[in-house]
Amino acid sequence: MLLEVRNLSVEYYVEKKRISALDDVSFSQDNGEILGVIGESGSGKTTLAKAIIRAIRPPGKITKGEILFDGEDILKMNYREFKNQILWREISYVPQASQNSLNGTMKIIDHFYDTAMSHGMEDPTEIIERAKELLKMVNLDSKVLEMYPHELSGGMKQRVLIALSLLLNPQLVIMDEPVSALDVVTQKHILDNVRKLNKELNIAIIFITHDIALAKYLTQKLVIMYGGEVMEVGKTEEIMTNPYHPYTTFLLKSIPSLRGDISQLKPIREGEISLSGCPFSNRCEYATDMCKVWTPESYTYDRRVVRCINYANKNGKN
Known part of the structure; x- marks a missing residue:
């Protein structure tokens, strides 16, 4: 295993208030794997990328968790050591609006x-x-x-x-929305380049995007984020064909198809991120009263990690 993020939390302190940007985020990535991180604006994708390269600056702070790279917790390294030995040499970053x-x-x-x-x-x-x-x-x-x-x-x-x-x-390249400002033809050309580099050099890639269709084209594994939390983790093909978390389901239903019936498209209902219980509960049509007050754990079910109360009794805590 190349990268393992364990229970990572990032908070920002603004005007004596504490704002959670990442809450208990966990996932892993194998050598040479293309992993997609998907979510809407404000879901914590870029914060996650910056945490991995230790670029969180005040008023932000990593408050909890581990980031294991080749088995070593890079958060425990002296920053000068990390910058000289890891950054760009082992982990490089293509920033948003790069x-x-x-x-x-x-x-x-x-x-x-x-x-x-x-x-x-x-x-x-x-x-x-x-x-x-x-x-x-x-x-x-x-x-x-x-x-x-x-x-x-x-x-x-x-x-x-x-x-x-x-x-x-480097062994790992993090790409934050690398094609979002480009036309569709150029997007495909660059994604094809990324796929070729991954295959020829066996470089692991974290591909951050709000566009689930791009992730489907490029990635092998997905991390679905909402409100600073991981909603679902699993193989791309399995999530695309059979999503477990309601948020993932709604994301997929909102994608238009060239051949499909557009009348079947279903936009995600509007609503603020819930500050108690499940962060998606204000927008989820399946939410119960329990969802609004009880924060779900991450559960492993059928080789998938799902953060939803509906899976609390189906398997064990992740």
Whole structure:
């Protein structure tokens, strides 16, 4: 097992109030696995990504949990040690709106230089050759190295960031909404690149998205999040064909099909995240009075992890 997140909680302290961004989040990921993290805006997806790379800043704080990478809890590491030994070398991150992460005053090659030299690579020739190799893997010409970000399209800049994230041969790449600002054709092209990189390099990928259709196309395992909590975890194919949690069911019913009957589409009812009981209880048509006051545990049922009171007596606590 490459990554195991155990009971991770993140809180923000604002105006003497404590706001929970992640609550008791747990899941695992194998070597070379593409794992999708799905949820609406505000579900905690980006907070989860930042927690894994230890980028939670005040007023935020990781208050509980473990993040085991290759068996070692990286939260217990000295931050300097984590930054020098793990970040970019073992775990890299392609942030949300990553197209804006490129410095407009620097050529693309300078971005590769900066990242490489800050982690011990000092031979410019070696860095250039490595950059060319990575750009080729994401279907970009080496001429891109001498260009500035404003000379590239959105899709090209996105592929540059993906290439840059692979510079130091990490075992895990976290991609936060990497294609959300791109057109459908460019999205598919980049997702195909990601799938190819995963297959050729055996790199594990956490693919964060609000679009369950994209996750279906790319991932092998899904983590469904809502209100800072994990609602369901399981194999992508199994969740897509037979969702267990009501929130997952409603997500799937809201996806339009080119051939399906659009009259069967069912939007998720509106409502605020419940601050007591199940966070989805205000929007769930199956919610009982118990759901509104009793916080469910995560239960393992039929190789699936489900956080719903309906599964409390079907198997054991996860």
